Amino acid sequence: MIGHVQTAVSLDVRGVRYAYPDGHLALAGVDLRVPRGERVALLGPNGAGKTTLVLHLNGILTPTEGTVSVGGLTASRDRAELAEVRRRVGIVFQDPDDQLFLPTVAEDVAFGPANLGLRGAELAERVDEALAAVKMSEHRDRAPHHLSFGQRRRVAVATVLAMRPEILVLDEPSSNLDPAARRELAEILRGLPVTLLMVTHDLPYAAELCERAVILDAGRIVADAPTPDILGDADLLARHRLELPYGFTPHSLPRP
Amino acid sequence: MGAGHAHVLYREAASPVHRLAPEVKIAAMVLFTLAVVATPREAFWAFGGYALLVAGVAVLARVGLRWLLLRATIELPFVLFAFALPFLGAGERVPVAGLDLSVDGLYGGWNIIAKGTLGVLASLLLAGTTTTRDLILGLDRLRCPQIITQIATFMLRYLDVLVGEARRMRVARVSRGDDPRFLWQLRGFAAGVGALFLRAFERGERVYLAMVSRGYSGRMPAVWQGAGAATAGQWLAAATVPLAAVSIAATAVVLT
Numbered sequence: 001m002i003g004h005v006q007t008a009v010s011l012d013v014r015g016v017r018y019a020y021p022d023g024h025l026a027l028a029g030v031d032l033r034v035p036r037g038e039r040v041a042l043l044g045p046n047g048a049g050k051t052t053l054v055l056h057l058n059g060i061l062t063p064t065e066g067t068v069s070v071g072g073l074t075a076s077r078d079r080a081e082l083a084e085v086r087r088r089v090g091i092v093f094q095d096p097d098d099q100l101f102l103p104t105v106a107e108d109v110a111f112g113p114a115n116l117g118l119r120g121a122e123l124a125e126r127v128d129e130a131l132a133a134v135k136m137s138e139h140r141d142r143a144p145h146h147l148s149f150g151q152r153r154r155v156a157v158a159t160v161l162a163m164r165p166e167i168l169v170l171d172e173p174s175s176n177l178d179p180a181a182r183r184e185l186a187e188i189l190r191g192l193p194v195t196l197l198m199v200t201h202d203l204p205y206a207a208e209l210c211e212r213a214v215i216l217d218a219g220r221i222v223a224d225a226p227t228p229d230i231l232g233d234a235d236l237l238a239r240h241r242l243e244l245p246y247g248f249t250p251h252s253l254p255r256p
Numbered sequence: 257m258g259a260g261h262a263h264v265l266y267r268e269a270a271s272p273v274h275r276l277a278p279e280v281k282i283a284a285m286v287l288f289t290l291a292v293v294a295t296p297r298e299a300f301w302a303f304g305g306y307a308l309l310v311a312g313v314a315v316l317a318r319v320g321l322r323w324l325l326l327r328a329t330i331e332l333p334f335v336l337f338a339f340a341l342p343f344l345g346a347g348e349r350v351p352v353a354g355l356d357l358s359v360d361g362l363y364g365g366w367n368i369i370a371k372g373t374l375g376v377l378a379s380l381l382l383a384g385t386t387t388t389r390d391l392i393l394g395l396d397r398l399r400c401p402q403i404i405t406q407i408a409t410f411m412l413r414y415l416d417v418l419v420g421e422a423r424r425m426r427v428a429r430v431s432r433g434d435d436p437r438f439l440w441q442l443r444g445f446a447a448g449v450g451a452l453f454l455r456a457f458e459r460g461e462r463v464y465l466a467m468v469s470r471g472y473s474g475r476m477p478a479v480w481q482g483a484g485a486a487t488a489g490q491w492l493a494a495a496t497v498p499l500a501a502v503s504i505a506a507t508a509v510v511l512t
Contacts, residue, residue, distance in 0.1 A: 055465075060469065087471060115472055116471055144413070
């Protein structure tokens, strides 16, 4: 295909500003580029604007200024384009009970691709594929509230994987998980062949999964570097209310 | 937490009644109840016929008499008034076991109790042989407005979540010394109900956001049809009970 340039950037956020209707400025000019296949941790204290930024990525909030493009497609108010952006950005929300709203796991995983117009065998194939990717295939007919929290979070990941997203966005993926569930989720996430943006306070988790980290504070990206460098800069972390867990030394991290 | 494992009404078994498609059972139950209600109250033999029909289905469905009667007590608060009717009724009076009772009131009370009990028993048989999920599916197939089946689906999914939240809030209240034994101590409970409403409201918003992120555009994609729809044979098999009931009702109307 001559003339068709495959864009290598999954996510391109340029100069995004956003003020809430009450005038509170949540994002004050955010620039962020994530190349395809990269795993990036989005760090920042509470109230830094992380969730607001996430809601911009799939067009739920529209920037007051600036643009967000996903895989070369810029989010606009056009319905068809918006639908495509929402397919490309898979957001896994923090509380799996918010994400899983249908009576069985399989139905919930089918919800996204069905909204894309898939039916029948094709749809079933997507569901199987997504559930297999998070190792939940044997629970497909169970009710979400009968699953453990860790299993529910994995199913929540599957619900967006079923849409074959360009980029997977996870909001606090390790919150409320026991250590084993946390490790299992990390193994699954590392094995997924997608671009990943992970919003988290869990710095060791970021170090484990993401080669690159950015810090968002007061609506701005204030640091953008390889994760070990960010975690090794104690002053930088302290300035932005980030802390390493007791006994954790970033110097022992393997360098990429 | 293990919440939501209790199926209050559904009884797992492999009977011909369980195997019937849900829409067939719903239609049969409604028609049967209508026939019962349309029967003149003086036709005692007709109600005996209905009771036999209910007993026949119960035997087929392997639902025990004890189970049925125990759950049928749900109607008691609703038929309490029926017990008062023989005392309150006007007109002709008749002495029964030393009490001076109104004939019209006796008929009225019998009418309410007989019809109510038969209706409750029929509904119990439906609920005992059909999972809640299948009930919603059946309503959907009977062209019940989607808005109603959607609300029922959400209720099915989130009832346990809400009950869990209410329970946690109560435990937290009681742990701080709240002991609402008297009416004037209900303040904490009332505030809890308010907080629960707010939580449910906020959750609703988050669920909606998560749905929109997966391409929801106002209509549920009608994909999950579960097992196949009812066959003509199933409709015929299930029609025997309501048809018998309708003929009894018709005969009763003609005879009285």
